Amino acid sequence: MKIRNLKVEDFFLLNELDWAPLPTERDSIYLLMALEQAPCSFVARDDDGAFLGVLLASRGAAGYSIYLNHLLVRESARGLGLGGKLLAALEDYARxxxxxxxxxxxxxETVDYYQSKGYRETYEFLSPALEQYLNDTKQVRTLAKCLE
Ligand SMILES: CC(C)(COP(=O)(O)OP(=O)(O)OC[C@H]1O[C@@H](n2cnc3c(N)ncnc32)[C@H](O)[C@@H]1OP(=O)(O)O)[C@@H](O)C(=O)NCCC(=O)NCCS
Known part of the structure; x- marks a missing residue:
């Protein structure tokens, strides 16, 4: 199994994946990731080159924070530590x-997973109105891992 940085040609791979939670503007998002965020986005493949998993992340303009857009491990490859390895690859870049x-x-449903990888629920960098909107209206949670 090999983990490497995202490449521009991975756009086609991303486009084929079933990203149910992502919005419809896929082309612009995937192009942006492949062109601008390759240093902090990773693809895992097996020795034959078959896709195993992907982590997409975006580094903010100020440079001190990274937003983890998505983490996906192919169903047949789950439970083998690959998600953890992709998260570790991101941290190895970030620190x-x-x-x-x-x-x-x-x-x-995914909060426990990220908590097991050292992430904690936090809203300290968001406003109370945003916290309420995310939790109540969108039913999503905000988690963060401090690297210091
Ligand atoms: C979540 C996901 C990335 C985990 O990938 P993975 O390679 O199986 O993860 P790891 O091997 O690093 O960790 C596996 C461990 O996490 C646990 N785990 C997996 N999904 C979990 C979840 N949703 N909640 C809590 N624990 C979870 C497994 O039980 C396993 O525990 P164990 O080590 O005690 O056996 C993968 O299940 C996946 O792609 N899911 C669909 C997409 C998704 O939900 N992405 C995350 C939100 S963006």
Whole structure:
């Protein structure tokens, strides 16, 4: 199994995946990720080159935080530590680059997973109105991992 940074040609891979939670503007999002966020986005493949998993993340303009857009491991490859390895690859990039925080939005069912990887629910960098909107209207939670 090999993990490498996202490449522009992975656009076609991303486009084929079933990303149910993502909005419809896929082309612009995937192009943006493949062109601008390759250093902090990763693809895992098996030795034959078959897709195993992907982590898409975006580094903020100020540089000190990364938003984890999506983490997906192919169903047949789950439970083998691959999700953890993709998250570790992101941290290996982030720490020496001076990134202080990785944060994400997720549904309640995934909170335990991220907590097991060191993420904690927090809204300290959002307003109370946003916290209420995310929790109550959108039914999503905000988690973050501090890298300091
Ligand atoms: C969540 C996901 C990325 C985990 O990938 P993975 O490679 O199986 O994860 P790891 O091997 O690193 O960790 C597996 C462990 O996490 C646990 N786990 C997996 N999904 C979980 C969840 N939703 N909640 C709590 N624990 C979870 C497994 O039970 C396993 O526990 P164990 O180590 O005690 O056996 C994968 O299940 C997936 O792609 N799910 C669909 C997409 C998704 O929900 N993405 C995250 C939101 S963006």
């Amino acid at each position: 020496p680059a001076g990134v202080k925080r990785i944060w994400l939005l997720c549904e309640s």
